[in-house]
Amino acid sequence: MPTLIHTLDENPQDKKMLHDLYCSGFLEGECYAFAIALNDGLDWPLVGLMKGDVVWHAGVWAPDGLIYDARGPLSKDAFARHFLLHPYDIRDVTTHELYATRPIDERSIKKARRLAEVLWPDLPWIDSAVAKVKAFADELEALSRKHGLWVCGNVPANTPILFAGYGDEGGYEVRPNSLGLNYSINRYLPS
16 A cells, blocks of 8 residues: 655644744744755745845745745745835845855755755655655555564654554555654554
8 A cells, every 4th residue: 555645734733833933043044045945955946135235035936936935935025025125126046146145054954945845745846855755665565564564653752663463554654743854654554
């Protein structure tokens, strides 16, 4: 059976908590890292909110003309409004411009990418973490069926165990954790 992949869309409270937890950091201090993560993961062009020649804030242009940053999809006015720049200029920028403006931590880019993929799983991600997790779970299922042993845990905080299955397992289900950066995996039984 196929691996069941759950998303935070199934639990709006966790999704809102995750967004609220990270949004201000990736909006105010690490917007360049977030924009580079979106650019790397979606291959959408970088865009900058300019204050003179300085990139004041960064995001990416979506194909539908909206701009994504840590807040999600925004119009040009909404993208600029938070920063109170009037009049404002929005233009295409490069990763080189962002790196030249200030230091960017590569770990922040990786964290931003994982976060963005969990917040917006329906975007056309290139080589997504969810695809890797699904491939891993599919291979683990084949291994579990071969040996009759299943990874499971009855309580999320407990260490997972190897369970001798009864042959009625449906496969594995995978869920992002409430912090959005990791996944839990457990066997499931079809109803």
